[in-house]
Amino acid sequence: QEQLVESGGGLVQAGGSLRLSCAASGSIFDINILGWYRQAPGNQRELVATIATGGATTYADSVKGRFTISRDKDKNAVYLQMNSLKVEDTAVYYCKARNRRAIRIRDLEVWGQGTQVTVSS
Numbered sequence: 001q002e003q004l005v006e007s008g009g010g011l012v013q014a015g016g017s018l019r020l021s022c023a024a025s026g027s028i029f030d031i032n033i034l035g036w037y038r039q040a041p042g043n044q045r046e047l048v049a050t051i052a053t054g055g056a057t058t059y060a061d062s063v064k065g066r067f068t069i070s071r072d073k074d075k076n077a078v079y080l081q082m083n084s085l086k087v088e089d090t091a092v093y094y095c096k097a098r099n100r101r102a103i104r105i106r107d108l109e110v111w112g113q114g115t116q117v118t119v120s121s
Contacts, residue, residue, distance in 0.1 A: 002113070003031055006095055009115030014087055016119075020080040022095030022112060028053070031110060032098045033078040036069065038091035038117075045094070051078060062088075085119045092116050 008020040024031040035050035035058075049069040050058045057069050068081040078095060092114040102108045 003099070003110050004033070004095055004097055004112035006093065006112040006115040009093060009117045011118045011120065012085055014085060014119055014121050016085050017081070017083045018085065018117060020082065020093055020115060022078045024076040024097060026076065028073055028076045030099070030101055031076065032100055033071070033076070034096050034098055035078070036080045036093055036095055038093045040091040048093070049080060082117070087119050087121050090117060090119050
């Protein structure tokens with residue numbers, strides 16, 4: 001079964017908003033969602049925002065003041081509220097989690113399938 005599922009992407013005009021969701025199949029004690037990344041065509045995957053278990057957040061300079069990351073611990077979900085979207089925000093957005101029950105190194109990081117965000121001018 002899939003451990004992480006992203007949703008909420010879509011097509012939006014510049015200046016608009018979208019809210020992305022990342023839902024984990026297990027509890028936060030099993031799967032700890034770390035944050036959001038994005039990857040535009042031809043580019044490397046880049047960090048967008050992180051959220052610690054204690055609530056501390058970080059943001060890429062390019063999204064500061066426009067994006068907000070948050071967590072619902074009961075649902076074990078993390079959200080990314082994206083406001084004032086720009087064309088350059090167009091990318092596939094992925095959430096990343098740590099498998100706290102992983103035994104093998106290759107199982108330590110968990111990625112969702114990604115959700116497409118397209119911002120038009």
